[in-house]
Amino acid sequence: MTIPVLLAFAEIMFALAMIVKVLTHYYRSTVHLLFVGMLLCLVIWLFGAAMGYSSSDYTVVIRWCKISSFGFLFLPAFTLHFTLVYSGRNPRGRAPKVLIYLPSAIFFAISLMRMVVFLDFIKVDGIWMGIPAYGDPVFYLIIAHYSCYYLIVFILLFRRIRMISGTYEKRQGMIIFASILITAILFNIEPFIIPALLDRPAFVFAPLFSIVWMAGIWIALRYYRLLGVYPVHLFEQMLSQITDIVIFIDFEFHVIFANESAVRRFMPDVRPGPAANLLLDDFIACDLVTRGKLSTFISSGLETGSVLSYFGIDEDKHLWRCRLTRLHDRFNDYYGVLMIIQNLASGKALKKKFGLSEREMEVVALVVDDRSNQEVAGVLNITIRTVKSHLTHIYMKTRTKNRVDLVNLVYGQE
Structure with a gap:
């Protein structure tokens, strides 16, 4: 030969x-x-x-x-x-x-x-x-x-x-x-x-x-474990079955994946994905997810699975809870943030059960998000005295004594 x-x-x-x-x-x-x-x-x-x-x-x-x-x-x-x-x-x-x-x-x-x-x-x-x-x-x-x-x-x-x-x-x-x-x-x-x-x-x-x-x-x-991961479409199929809003972004705030609930809620005419080159700010046109919170969470150096949870009010005065989870790939290299945004039934329940006004619901959301009176006043563009007045009315209507009781009430309504 x-x-x-x-x-x-x-x-x-x-x-x-x-x-x-x-x-x-x-x-x-x-x-x-x-x-x-x-x-x-x-x-x-x-x-x-x-x-x-x-x-x-x-x-x-x-x-x-x-x-x-x-x-x-x-x-x-x-x-x-x-x-x-x-x-x-x-x-x-x-x-x-x-x-x-x-x-x-x-x-x-x-x-x-x-x-x-x-x-x-x-x-x-x-x-x-x-x-x-x-x-x-x-x-x-x-x-x-x-x-x-x-x-x-x-x-x-x-x-x-x-x-x-x-x-x-x-x-x-x-x-x-x-x-x-x-x-x-x-x-x-x-x-x-x-x-x-x-x-x-x-x-x-x-x-x-x-x-x-x-x-x-x-x-x-x-050396780089080619073919050692599950197909991406399997991951997408699992998340698509979740009724809550699910969005996955990379460290540059590009929307890599959004399930059907997220697409219907924010941008029905756009299909997020790697090819769309869509930024989070373009996809979510409301204050449910703030760039400041995301930037702090991404740069925090927390381990895989670390979770940040906070509350917010959308333009329709609905109470939402947003969970941010840091994800890493199989090589322990930081990959992105998984966002799960949940429309809390507690918002409607609180408003209906205790007769809260829309402004009082906004105050409740910010208080549950651990905002101080000064921060609440700045977000809602009202005075601190007005914030305290709203809190007094909220405590009376919900039969709570302080912020801790109010937070426990919101969590208990989920």
Whole structure:
């Protein structure tokens, strides 16, 4: 066996080892299976190239070239599908998925009938070399096909890297981006670009460059736990079932996720998400969540799961309670804040049961939020004397003696 053939079989064993590792993982999602599909394409391409390269029979070389074209033609399709799911844009329904793989299937069917990437193979000094099919229109269609696919892949990966907050998650995306980009360039330099410039046949070593692809993915898999998380859509489905308002923001106040209750309440015409680039101030047009409280909470250095809870009144004079929870990713890198805003039935209950006015309800909300009389006066633009007067009336109507009793009453009404 020649050195290229030995290298090809070594890479095949490496790819098979990764396939076994992924398939024996305790949790296998669509991303896992698409990752295996990418590796199988590389294995088929490498195996066909190795068998053809090691043969001395011309007809055997042609036969293995046609078989290996499956890996070359379907690799862009699996890569695009993998990237769509990895970046949270999993195509819904069967039709979009069929469209992703349909061009590859058509080109593969053509390649079984005739040569499409290489016109012919010749032996030069005992080495098989291919003659690229520069004059064949199908050749240029194939080049345009996988060029468009890889361009979409790079755009999706780049946008995901920009939107990721966690350092380790960002490095994971950068490694995947770099490994696919470098390999895609190497796949085209020797078989097509250099032979065209030097006017000579092409060495059929391109599949060996798959090691760059596999090494990059392996690093992301081994050291940055690629595929070791649950799909984002599962997280979104769980939060969508909650009737309270649920909003997730990153450390730059971008709205990463908002459930249906939040969308209906604040901005029905906008769908929050990484692609929307929506700031919290643009999404919530009221004083339920103040930038000051969020900034203090984010920069407080509290541990994962730390909770800040406070009360507020919206423009409709409803009493709300907002819970802020700091979240970290699996590498303990700060990720963002989960906000759960609850419309308290106690607001309506207090107002109806004790006959409180709207202004008195505003005072109750601020008192429960642990505001001093001076702060209440500043927020409501009234004097401290008026605040004390409102509190006296509130204590009389609710039969409470002080702020502590009033807070306990509000919590007891939930």
